[in-house]
Amino acid sequence: MSTFDTRSNSRPSSKDGPKKNIWSSMLDNVANGKRLPEKNLLILGGTPESQREFLETFSADTSEPGLSNDKRKGRIPPIANQFALGYTYQDVLDADQEDTLARVSAYLLSEPSPSFAPLLKPLLTPQSVPETLVVLLLDWSDPWTWVRRLREWIRLLRQVLISLDDPTKIAMEETMVEWRDRKRAMDSSSAGAQGLTSSGGPVTIPLGSGEWDEPLGIPMCVVCQGADKIEKLEKEHGWHEEEFDFILQFMRTILLKHGASLIYTTPFLANSLQSLLHSSLGIHSLLKRQSLKHNVIDRDKILVPSNWDSWGKIRIIREGFDMEGVSTAWSIEIQDPPEPLNYNEPAEDAPQDGIEAEDGSSAVAIFEQTIKDPKRDYSIAPPGRQQSDNKVEVETSDMQSFLAKQLEVLDKQKQEDDKDREAHQMPQMEMSPLDNNGRVNEYIGPVEYNKDGIQVDVDASLQGIKEREAKRGKEALVSSGDEKAHNQALADFFAGLVRKPQSRGSPST
Secondary structure (H helix, E strand, O other): OOHHHHHHHOOOOOOHHHHHHHHHHHHHHHHHHHOOOEEEEEEEOOOHHHHHHHHHHHOOOOOOOOOOHHHHHHHOOOOEOOOOOEEEEEEEEOOOOOOEEEEEEEEEEOOOOHHHHHHHHHHOOOOOHHHEEEEEEEEOOOHHHHHHHHHHHHHHHHHHHHOOOHHHHHHHHHHHHHHHOOOOOOOHHHHHHHOEOOOOOEOOOOOOOOOOOOOOOOOEEEEEEOHHHHHHHHHHOOOOHHHHHHHHHHHHHHHHHHOOEEEEOOOOOOOOHHHHHHHHHOOOOOOOOOOOOOEOOOOOOOEEOOOOOOHHHHHOOOOOOOHHHHHHHHHHHOOOOOOOOOOOOOOOOOOEOOEOHHHHOOHHHHHHHHOOOOOOOOOOOOOOOOOOOOOOOOOOOOHHHHHHHHHHHHHHHHHHHHHHHHHOOOOOOOOOOOOOHHHHHHHHOOOEEEEOOEEEEHHHHHHHHHHHHHHHHHHHHHHHHHHHHHHHHHHHHHHHHHHOOOOOOOOOO
């Protein structure tokens, strides 16, 4: 029997199996140890520039405040967010900037168009849903559009989430239950220490009015960028604390229904955005414990964490705010499918001439009736800028349109000038460049040159040369006449000598 046959017939020893299983488990443990936790950010809204600003703030290294902008940008991976669904990623480092806590994949979408819904659906799976946070970007450059934008994004998300498969929906329900049971943003340790009944079971805190009425299935955070523009709205457009309080109460009321958090941010200033997002994604430092404190006092540094807010806290901001009506209206209108956003023309549900459309049932109409675009609202002019027409600002046309109109005006004026010139044009004789020297000199001025440090007038020099030449010509003419007369006299004298008869005899001595 050959050696091959012997080996083929031999039975494996009992030690081969355990060795193989041990190595597999060891390799799996090493691979799992090196595998980074995967987190997902679904960033909706904003412009490509504001999205980049958000990512720079999110990845800012707070441990090195003196780090140059070039080095900061060098640490940020490239961002592709110019078309449709954008993407980038970031590694979250620990406080020592050596250990990597997680890798965050960021998906970016600027417009709530229903045609983009198929792009979002593959991002939501039973595995990714528990590790995903929706971030909705708004900006203080146009706060009057916030509620309308938020409504369209919520409608789009609901349309996507409803179309998911059953395993993903089950994962969404479990995620929402976990978020809802965090007991007002308390961590697990404090909940375990304080949230126990006498029988040892966990304390179940009942939900208040308007809390978690419309859970989306994914945690959400609303980021209002550019809070430094609040001062501009106050100084240039005459806004008061009433407007800012109304915006805050309205936003907190509708976000409370989704269990979402709210934060105002200012570029280049320290804020709690990074701590809020890390806490929402479950990223915790191993070296430094970061505390997340709410802030509802500073109007440019608002921070409302998830599960912290309530109607009682919202009501004390300013009396007279109808939370019940806003909450009910919001629940009704987010059921509709998403619509294209158009801010150039008044919306159908927007208030017209001070009258609420649809008997006030639209939350967007309620919001836009109070928070109006200063460029379209002529009812309130800023202090010190009252005008006879009560207009706050003058609407300007597009630059290219303005230039095109001006070009037409200039062409028309040019044609009229050409007609006038042809009508009054008189025949003129051609004039030599040497004629009318005085008129030419009025335009060109005297011509001078420097010789041995002396400034010499060329015109004066030429005139002097002309005068000297003329004088010499006259003198030459006179001298030539005298010389001719003298020569004629000599010629006559010698001619006379020739013609004079001579005596034949010599004179006597």
